[in-house]
Amino acid sequence: LSIKISKVILKPINNVMQTAKLISTDDLGKRIEVINSGDELEELTKILNQMLDGIQTSFESQSKFVSDASHELRTPLAIIRGYAEIIKKRRLSNAEVFNESIDSIINETENMKNLVQKLLFVAKGEEEKLNMSLSETSMKKFIKEIAFDCKLLSANHDIVLGRNDNYKLYIDRALIKQAIRALVENSIKYSPDNTKITIDSYVENNEANISVTDMGIGIPKSEHGKIFERFYRVDESRSKDTGGTGLGLAIVKKIGSAHSAKIVVESEVNEGTKIILKFLNYSKG
Secondary structure (H helix, E strand, O other): OHHHHHHHHHHHHHHHHHHHHHOEOOEOOOOOOOOOOOOHHHHHHHHHHHHHHHHHHHHHHHHHHHHHHHHHHHHHHHHHHHHHHHHHHHOOOOHHHHHHHHHHHHHHHHHHHHHHHHHHHHHOOOHHHHOOOEEEEEHHHHHHHHHHHHHHHOOOOEEEEEEEOOEEEEEEHHHHHHHHHHHHHHHHHOOOOOOEEEEEEEEEOOEEEEEEEOOOOOOOHHHOOOOOOOOOOOOHHHHHHHOOOOOHHHHHHHHHHHOOOEEEEEEOOOOOEEEEEEEOOEEEO
8 A cells, every 4th residue: 555655646756757858959849747736746847847948948049049150151151162263273364353352252251250259249148248347438428439430331321420418327338339330230231322320329218328220121010029139130132132140139139138228129111220229227427
């Protein structure tokens, strides 16, 4: 009788053990059967299943990241190899082709360097691993400097400084500059030539806001929540022409999260896009 009772008592625990043995990186879909016993064992089973859900999501995300990164790196490598083969076949017989091939190899190498830097950035773990160097910053002067630098990013767009209020933020200056530059670069890629891109910095409704507004192709409302995902691009065909990798806005999200900033997207198809970084902890200039 004691043996039978012990088997009944231990059956749920054995079930947990047997299921755990079957779980591996090749099959993370298995879950432990939840027995409605109303005790601590039921609660433990639910916690373990939730933990497995998190592990599976993380593993799938990592696998997708590796796959997407490989895909992004494959294109510039193919281009470099193609031009190298042209040089090998034609040698120095055609100076124009030779110089064009060398320039293309250099450009693609630079593109790969930038891509790898972005990959390393978004692949980092939690915000504290960004090695942030925080300092109180007078934003009026800081934003003015960034806007001036951003003018050099494109000769075909009118990049201007709009509203520029006087307030202070406790930020990592290099990271915030990187985030704003990424927003401007994104606007450049998806805006027609000879259109305006505006950088604004202002205090409104007890929030400090930094925004970048363009007159580009816009983003469907259904896509607003997805554009900050790694490698996500609304218009794949346009991205091939612009050289977009889908990493710029993922970097903006990571930097914003590290500063506890909220990111708001205001955009309509063919009516441009405005992306705003909203900070609660600011002080008057």
